[in-house]
């Protein structure tokens with residue numbers, strides 16, 4: 001299907017969804033102004049922090065800049081207020097490609113305060129509903145407090161954002177295809193003996209991306225750094241390149257396609273790495289594939305997470321890291337020390353997309369089981385959802401230390417653990433689209449671009 005067609009269908013879906021949302025939240029027939037957000041500077045400085053537009057704005061159109069607005073009105077062409085300041089310090093040019101721009105009534109304004117006059121003519125008899133960060137502007141435009149980011153409306157939109165349109169799935173697939181070129185380059189750089197900085201640069205160059213364009217700061221952890229879950233550094237080595245310094249690499253890096261994200265993790269080892277670690281890596285790859293195979297409509301994501309811990313317990317026993325039964329390891333919460341994060345999360349305009357813990361569009365939440373507080377998704381899986389599956393197994397000194405007492409100490413082979421600690425850990429992360437009852441792996445099989 002063409003890009004034009006995909007986007008037109010997406011926009012129609014969004015128009016219908018907003019109409020239903022307004023109806024459900026007792027705002028029927030009201031117009032809604034959605035803002036992209038405000039540019040912020042560093043404290044006591046005039047330097048702007050890299051900007052990221054709000055997901056509910058980006059869902060309307062791919063303009064990732066501050067002070068942009070979309071006006072939704074029932075049965076009318078949506079209006080895009082493109083605020084383009086008279087600014088000679090920055091490039092303010094804005095591309096308006098026909099595939100999306102033709103579907104909007106576009107009004108170019110030199111500053112956001114001109115919105116007031118526009119709205120007076122466009123929605124003369126209506127109360128304004130405002131969604132977005134710029135609540136001062138909302139007040140200046142006359143929106144009443146109950147009409148600014150009403151919690152009921154935001155919850156409804158968050159809940160349904162979990163169901164992606166074909167346009168959105170295509171974008172996430174494109175973001176996967178792009179990130180995979182980076183992952184391949186990163187793997188080669190790792191085998192070449194490059195340091196974390198060099199591996200990171202190889203990734204960026206292959207993706208032709210700047211750091212701030214990525215969905216999140218890439219995690220590039222060589223050896224023990226893989227055990228720091230959101231490791232943020234990219235260490236530069238001063239010593240001459242010695243490929244043997246790179247024993248293992250965990251790289252968690254994505255890309256964005258028209259603001260939609262991918263989120264992919266690969267773990268690589270050099271030949272000759274500790275044989276138990278190599279076995280754990282293939283065990284985790286198999287475990288991840290098996291979990292993906294069990295995905296079905298109606299399945300609880302919490303159950304998938306629990307099944308992951310059961311398989312992890314078996315892998316720990318098989319590899320000789322743990323003794324006893326898998327039931328015992330689960331009861332003693334031993335697996336949680338090796339896998340302290342959740343199995344995954346929704347993916348879309350945010351890498352951790354919204355609505356993962358909403359049980360209903362009315363805003364009721366479902367919290368994860370108390371033993372798995374980091375699990376971001378407690379929803380029942382349904383067609384149209386896109387989410388990650390990212391089991392991990394890490395040797396995190398601070399968490400392992402808590403197992404060094406009582407019954408739990410006797411369940412683990414500490415000599416082996418000491419040997420594996422310098423290798424950090426393993427995570428395998430793919431992006432899954434549940435479609436027509438089948439889990440489609442967008443990372444392994446990105447859809448052909450429209």
Ligand code: GLY
Pocket residue numbers: 216252263345351390429
């Ligand atoms: N890249 C962060 C995550 O995997 O959730």
Ligand code: MN
Pocket residue numbers: 252253263264265429
């Ligand atoms: Mn990730």
Ligand code: MN
Pocket residue numbers: 263344345388390429
């Ligand atoms: Mn993730």
